Amino acid sequence: MRRIVSIEVEKRLAPPRWLQILAPVLSLLLALSAIGIIFLLVGVDPFFAYSEIFQGAFGSVYGLSETVVKSIPLMLCGVGLTLAFRARFWNIGAEGQLLIGATCATALALAYPEWPKAVLLSAMFLVGFVGGALWGLIPAILKARWRVDETITSLMMVYIASNLVKYLVYGPWKGPEERGFPYTSKFSPSAQLPRLAWTRIHYPTLLLALALAVVVYVLIRYTKWGYQIRVTGENPAAARYAGMSYLKTVILVMILSGGLAGVAGVGEVAGIHYRLRYPEGISPGYGFTAIIVAWLARLNPLGAVVTSLLLGGLLVGGDAIQVSLGLPSATVYVFNGAILLFVLAGDLIARYRIRLKSMELKEVS
């Protein structure tokens, strides 16, 4: 007679509430542990590295202000993505929508530098929103009309946007006084967003982002459009059966998702750079990092406000350890990838329960 221990895996009908909150936190901790092992492998004390990251991001007023600066585009893109992902529309192209928003705002800023500040900035946000929305609509319509996979098209649209920006800043829009750098001319003061005291926090964009997070939250939760979006995401067949138009739902979702990313782009050119630059200068992949922001927030727009601060902090802290520990800049991407992987896996695992059981195994004659 042998004793054996078996592991039973059972599907949960519904994960309990505490687990829904605990799962992403635990996933995050596990991701950090896994990255800790990588730190060890390259000969860096992980505890030192993490304390450096934390110090860099949250340990000083300057670090904190930079964390907020980076969280603004992450928040805008992330909030928009919660909406798209709720409808199970895999918008991977927030990065491109951001760049197009920045481009549209720049066009306006360069064309009408003499407009009054309030008018010009409002108009820039508006065209940025419209630009991002139109860029997002292309994959939406391709999907709704011809069932073209949106993951591919929205991603491809990023490269088109990126090359368009490159063409503009190296070509027709290159500023004459920029001594050959791939920049446009600096915006007139009318096109520059005000900043908070000595920081780089362009607070109008931040306030806009916070307000839009609330708007999107209310939209998803309390309106009939939100209901439509949730039904479409959970069961497209049921949505069709109930007479909901997939095309209309996806168009609504992508106008908002793309538009919010476009607004993020406006914030970057009007609040940080005061000009359009080559794409990597405008955004170090905010649109991609925002995917993690949205998932880590469990697709809750208000949660995305918190998680965007967290990932903004990671970007700042990542810069800090590049300098202090001499780690490559790709370190931050390792972080992002590991976190997304662990969060998605955690989501899946939370749906199961694991039990250890010991029992006696009798020999079969």
Place this chain on the structure above:
Amino acid sequence: MADNVVTMRSIVKRFPGVLANDHVDFEARAGEIHALLGENGAGKTTLMNILYGIYQPDEGEIIIRGSPVTIPSPREAIKLGIGMVHQHFRLVETHTVAENIVLGLPGNFFNPARAARSKIREFSERYNLTVDPDARIWQLSAGEQQRVEVIKALYRGADILILDEPTSMLTPGEAEELFAVLRRMASEGKTIIFITHKLDEVMSISDRVTVLRQGRVEATLETAHTSKRELARLMVGREVLFRVERKDMPPGEEVLRIEDLHVLNDKGLPAVKGVSLSVARGEIVGIAGVAGNGQRELVEALVGLRRAEGGRVSVNGREITNQPPKVVIEHGVCYVPGERLTGLVPEMSVAENLILKGYRHQRFCRGPFLDARAIYEHADALIEQYCIMTPSRDTPLKLLSGGNIQRVVLARETCESPDVLIAAHPTSGLDVGAIEYIWQLLLAERERGMAILLVSEDLEEVLALSDRIAVMFEGEFMGVVPAHEVDLEEIGLMMAGAHRRPLDSSSPERGTPPVREVSA
């Protein structure tokens, strides 16, 4: 008395919040077909999953051929000669039959299926399980796939074969073929355990039957010494009426009119070939036929989910041909889909599912916002009116039982008193108690003046409820006949495409007896 091959004693299995098996005793002999009967959720599948090593019992013991055993995994079960054919087949669609059969077995690394072919042919011939070893699974019908599963179990040396609701995916003809195979196996001394909730199957195939109710054994009986009525009472726990009161009613005016409708299936081939039909107020028209003869395409074309290539559909004289679902709904056409999942959002709450179609109406909205109070009041009212058993209106729908989920669908579809109700397989997969409730509900709606188009594979259902019956075969109606003028045999012939009556005149005859005895 023959020796027991399988003995399960005092088996207890708990799941979070449920006692799935409560001290269950079960035994099966060599050479018998033993039916395991019970409603959905009675614990039949759990018990057999324990025997097959998928679950471990919390208490109790299992004795196979006289020796006590522990079965920690299906692999161990197979070693003991136990095979199981699950309700949903576990086959690799893109692989061949032979490859599926040897999957997971030791053998030739490069061409594992080669050696298996002759043995597969041998089983095929011996039990009349005709299937081509080189066909790919996706090319096979549900019945053929099931044969592959049976051969898979035999190939592994099973002489105790468990089948979980094996007829749920089969046409009546295929089911008969399966029964013949099972009888042949039993006659060779194999033990067949047959899970079902259908009383007719128990009566026609089993030697003995064990009835489970709410995780407990109600009785184990010799099939020859029992009756459908007794089994139903044991299974449901109360007397079940196998007849429904159907009032004799004069015909109302025509509501739904279908003229020469042509529809294609998913492969782009004609599935509905020039079908005409009318349904009047206070009338149930049943569409009988083996699944796959165009019923699904017909219904989907009526509700706007599929394009009609030709013909006309009108409701109350207004044409709705090829209108989107939203317009069809606005014309008072409600639809209980045959594929249950089509009409539901399992992750969302009962209350949210109850407004799936009504959410855009004034009564649930204040401007762009949903009116939570109105939605809750609506949900509470329907939960009470339709006796939906749910812990609360906020419970995710997927946590409800099949019968209650179907009540949610019916409540939503009928609460607005639509003019037309199209119900496809409204009781498929449900247990006797739930079926009885749904039949009564449909008849009550008929009396209230609804025009009901009922599509069902269950002939008893069609005969019990319908005023007129249309039999569909290969996309055409073999005839539309008043229900009281036909019997099972005649409809059976029409389902096989052998017999056609002249299409009925526009004024349907009435005069069906008010009470129809359905049980055999």
